[in-house]
Amino acid sequence: MIKFIQQLINGTSIGFVYALIAIGYSLIYSILSFSNFAHSTFIIAGAYTGFFLLTAVSLPLPFSLLGAIVGGILIAVFAEKVAYRPIRERGNPTLYFIIASMGMSIFGENIVIATIGPKFRSYPPILSVTAYQIGGISISVLDIMAAVVGSIFLLMLMYVVNKTRQGMAIRAAAFDLETVGLMGVNTNQLISLVFLVAGALAGLAGFFLGMKYTVFPQLGNLTMKAYVAAVFGGLGSLPGAVIGSVFLGIIETIIAGYFSSTLRDIFVFALLILVLLVRPSGLMGAKREDKV
């Protein structure tokens, strides 16, 4: 039982990190109708920025965390401006966005290998060693921080999306982007805002992943799991992305804990295929016309 509770806690914590990624992924998908594989680049931007601020600059943790967020934002907004906007303005098909995003993902990974190097680098052990012990269960400070900071950002996002004018425009754009422009909304600015939010969350996730594991050029590949979580929860649905992520984090940790970590990844992708076959709209996704 103690082991189970321990897995539950570990799984929830990693689930929140997945949620940070999945939400941004889902947001971009809901507005531009394509799966942004370049999300991995936003994550490593955050992870490496945080790493260098903590080590080379020796900034305190909160500032390094903010720096990681800024790193994610810069790359995300830049990617949108340089790659996606020209494709949009030429009116090219969705496939072009997907290809561009895959290209960027590969480019991002390799530019890190070429400049910083392929090595795994550990974040300085500021938090990861400290853990609370409660009745045989150990809860690391890092896990608590990931869950708390992650929840704060997710709640802020929910507030923005549901209660502000820009948020309403984002919801409207998820339904019909062109018509949002007819309302007097500058849609390019709105899309930049969405990438800013997605980049911030990805940068934050990168920072937590770096602290939890290590930083390495392929760290962004974890995006695939957030993708599974987003599809599972219902692509385009924000609550769905959070629920799907936490669920995936828990299931994954339990499988790794009781069976093996090889089975874990097989399970994750089996789940993806199953969801796509049985209920492509996911748990909370609206049934709408096919989107790639």
Place this chain on the structure above:
Amino acid sequence: MMLQVKDLSVFYGKIQALDKLSMEIHQGEIISMIGANGAGKSTLLKAIAGLRLQMNGSITFEGEPLVSKTHETVKRGIALVPEGRHIFGNLTVYENLVMGSYLQKDKKVFKEDLESVYELFPRLFERQKQTGSTLSGGEQQMLAIGRGLMSKPKLLLLDEPSLGLAPKLVSEIFKKFEKINKMGLTILLVEQNARQALALSHRAYVLQTGRIIKQGLGKDLLADPEVQEAYLGAKQKAAAV
């Protein structure tokens, strides 16, 4: 002159949708543009509204050229109620109207505008908390028009507002256009439902494969044998079948 379109040509790749089209609208007018399916009516409205199109020629509004950016056009005082309504099905009726007033910063003005839209379409007031997708076709059309009015436009562009509506509802909505016009708005109405559009309009243009082939007063075009033959013959044809 409020709006002047001069030698406007629009292309979709190799297809030419408008061919050196010129037209004008004066303050306070109701102008209709009639023509068969594919004549280029929607393309003209899209060009005026600032949607991204491959085009040349000029469009000036109140003496200044319009740029091809929809949000700038809205700022200048032009609202497009698009063909097929395009209301936001995932937002409530009220939220759809808020979206229509996106550029309105003054809460008091927003409230007044909202009230006048609800007064014009009481049905929208009754349905204000419902999501757009749950409305009937007629209600969606009212919402699309109301949403267009929320930006306080000087010029309202209406693209086939009667499409898919029952005849009784069409007459009701056309009466609202007269009311909206009396409120001080200039209207450019695009319709396949030519009889009612011509009856309502001060002036009208007949569009065929991207060109204006006729223009004149609404009532003169109603009496024009060629127009009757080509655009008002639906009744006779239906009777013959």
